[in-house]
Amino acid sequence: MEQLLFALLTIIVGVAAAIGYFYGSNLLLDRIFPSRIADTAKASRNLRRAALIRPWLFLGPALISLTVYLVYPLFSSIAYSFMDRGGENYVGLANFRWMLNDGEFRQSIYNNILWLIVVPAGSTFFGLIIAALTDRIWWGNIAKSLIFMPMAISFVGASVIWKFVYDYRDAGSEQIGILNAIVMAFGGDPQIWISLPFWNNFFLMVILIWIQTGFAMVLLSAALRGIPEETIEAAVIDGANPWQIFIKIKVPQIWTTIAVVWTTITILVLKVFDIVLAMTNGQWQTQVLANLMFDWMFRGGGDFGKGAAIAVVIMVMVVPIMIWNIRNARREMEGH
Template sequence: MEQLLSALVTIVIGVGGALVYFFGSNLILDRIFPANAPDLAVASRNMRIAGMVRPWLFLGPALISLSVYLVYPLFASIIYSFHGRDGVEFVGLDNYRWLLSDREFRESIFNNILWLIVVPTFSTLFGLIIAALTDRIWWGNIAKSLIFMPMAISFVGASVIWKFVYDYRDAGTAQIGLLNAIVVYFGGNPHVWISMPFWNNFFLMVILIWIQTGFAMVLLSAALRGISEETVEAAVIDGANPWQIFIKIKVPQIWGTIAVVWTTITILVLKVFDIVLAMTNGQWQSQVLANLMFDWMFRGGGDFGRGAVIAVVIMLMVVPIMVWNIRNARREMKGH
């Protein structure tokens, strides 16, 4: 109850504060530059100035938040990456040399590459298949709602759910984990799935695929519905079967949306942290870059330099994909 009240108070203060700011700032702006000034030239000048200032009143809080929570940490991380454990002593490129020789970093890079290959591919593929199939059945909207539902769950919450799916009990005892219960039912032996090196990465990936398939489905479903019916009808007249229509007619027309979905999930995967932390905490060769950064930055006494250099690596991997995504989105907007 205390947590609910705290959340409610936070929401009220946040929403109330936003309303007070926007109404108050606009009221002050109108008082400083009144549009009903007696002199017509002055009124016209005031309206012009107020028109230029007003958008910045709305953008101001967002720009300040971005500067404080994104721009400043970005430059601070780069600076810290050249400093030692305490963030004070300048060590030059020592942290970067350590990074290249660290076994756990190489393990994290390898695992991140696995995540990058598997999660965006299957999330986008499943989302596309489900979007195409649910548009052909009468209960498609219900199915979409159920598939999209995991998006409303936090990564930690989803991890807790899947911990029960992968749960292990000694052989001969009742298995409460769904996966082991199925294995035992068919005569197999239960396994500690998330402690199996290499393979445990895929068991963790399933969680993110489960969450992101709903996101991919919604965007791709909207794109499929935007396809011109004339092209589909022309393909039917030419004798194309449903599979050919889907692969050769529909998919090429929504390729831009597929690329945006793919890259958006890719950016998310590069920053994956919560699932690994909650499920394995990087043990059993399941470490990823974000969790490794967290370990060095906040655990074991903290090492600002090594934590920051891992953050810089993550940033260098994310930025090119973000730039490509933004350019692709602008290109599509110009096309419309």
């Protein structure tokens, strides 16, 4: 109850502070550059000056926050990646040479590649199929709402839910995990699913696919609705069946949206952390780059140099995809 009250108080104080800032700053700006004065020329000049300054009053807090929490940490991480354990002495490329020779780092890269192959493809595929199937039926919006619901759950919350799906109890005990219950119903033996090497990575990926399918579905559904009816009607007249219409008419026309969805989920996958931390904490060969960075920077005595070097690797992998994604989205908007 105390935590709920504290969270509620934080929200109230934060909203009140934001309202107070914007109201007070605009009031102060109007006092400094008054427009209701007898001198018409001066009033006009004050209006122009206030109009130039006012947008920055709204952008100011966001720019300051971005500088403090994004720009500064970015350059700080790059600097730390060339430092020793305590972030005090320059060691050159030693941290990056360590990464190339570290087995756990190579395992993390391998796992990240698996995530990059499976999760964006799975989420986009299921999102597209669901969007197409629910597009023309009366209860489609209800189905979409249910599928989109996991997006409202945090990654940690989703991991807790799926822990009950993969749960394992000792032999002889009653199995409460849904997956083990199904296996036993067919005469199989219960398994510790999240500790099975290689396959446990896919069990963790299912969680993110479950979450991101709703995101993909919403964007792709909007894209499908934007397809001109004339092209579909022409295909029907030419004798195309529903499968041909979907593959040869609809998909090519929304390919840009598919690419944006795919790359957006790819960026998220490169930064995946919460699910691995909550489910396995990187054990049983499930380690990924973000979790490895967290381990080196905040655990085991804290090695800022190695942790920052891993962070730089993640950034180098994310930035090109992000730039391509932004350009592609902007190109699509200009096309409309």
